Amino acid sequence: MARVNHADFATVQVREGMAHLSFDLGSGNTSVSVPRIINDAHWHKRSILTVDGRYSKHTVSPKKADILDVVGMLYVGGLPLNYTTKRIGPVLNTHTHGHTHNRSVDMENPVSSYRVGSCFANPQPGSYFDGTGYAKAVATYRVGNDMSVDLEFRTSSSSGVLLAISSQKMDGVGIELNNGRLLFHADNGVGRVSAAHQPDEEAGLCDGQWHSVTAHKLKHRLELIVDGKKSEAASPDARSASADTNDPVYVGGYPEGLKQFGLTISTSFKGCMRNVKLTKAGKVLEVQLNKALDLKGVQPLTCPTV
Structure with missing residues (x-):
């Protein structure tokens, strides 16, 4: 939190695994940290500046200033992309991968939020899709003659888009779960x-x-391997070998109104995905959904257990 010109500010951050408090009440900034590692995936409690009720450090503002004069906006877990930190110092741009809770701050009804999901009990690696959206994972991708897709998924739904790349004219590829069948188009x-x-x-x-x-x-042939079992198909026109795309890669669904020539359904995927990779000419592109260009109804990096 900070005043408009940042003459006054207060910030609590995790740096190198430890909690750091910095603030300025208008008479000079001061900072203090607790030498206890807290990036261990367990819950921790913080006050000024106490960790877990046992480890504490104290500091005094210069000139005994005692009023924190800030505007009524409190940011938790990160800062907006266009936020200028001014005197606060180097704030880590990698937003907190974890969870916070507090009885006095209504975290369930924030004024605004950006890529903030829910807490899962015993989470596991992967990305969670709630069945309402998609991830725009790559800005442009050319399918061409040959390419491969690898991914893992788990779901209890019988239908859902897994991955799609399509031009808006006629070419494209897609993978979907359709009434319990896995299809590669x-x-x-x-x-x-x-x-x-x-x-x-x-x-x-x-x-x-x-x-x-x-x-x-x-080229004109397709191979699909699901849990080690192979299926094949081929176009009757072997002369047409290239899917000419220079379009985004969508995972778990796609925006309404876009054409997808590599799909037969538009149902968004509900469940978890991990290890999504695209391979072309020996080069592997690992799709990192936490760095996706657009996310809707997707929580990257964490999945609930079954």
Whole structure:
């Protein structure tokens, strides 16, 4: 929190794993830290400046100033992208990967929020999709003749978009879960061709367990490998080999109004995904959803346990 000109400010940050307090009441800034590592994924309590009620440090403002004159805006977990820190000093731009709670601050109803999700009990690595949106993961990607997609997912829903790359004219590729079947589509401009995986079990791919998917586009041919089982398909027109895209990569869904020639559904995915990779000409692009260009209904880096 800070005054408009930052003559007064107060900030609590985690630096190098320890809690740091800095403030200025108008007569000079001061800072103090507690030499106790707290980035251990456990809950910690902080006051000025006490950690877990046992480890504390005290400091006194210069000239015995005792009024913190700030505007009525409190930021928790990070700062807006266009926020100028001025005298506060170097604030870490990597927003807090963790959770906070406080009885006196209504964290459930903030004035505004940006990429703030829910707390999950016993979370595991991955990204959570709540079934309402998508992640715009890469600005532009050319599919061309050959490319591969690798990902892992788990869900209890029978349908949902997993990944899509499409031009707005006629070419594209996509992976979707459609009524329990896993489908890999490609359109090189002469019509969609699809490789399909039909699971054996009754619950199949909607059992809440992790499933692996590898999809290869090899010119006019498709190979789909789901949990080690391969399915294949090929276009009758072998002369059309390239999906000419220079378009975004969408994961878990896509914005309303966009054409997707590599999909047959528009249902957003609900569940968790991890280890999403695109491979072309031997170069692997690891899709990091915490760095996505746009997120809607997606909580990166954490998944609830089953």
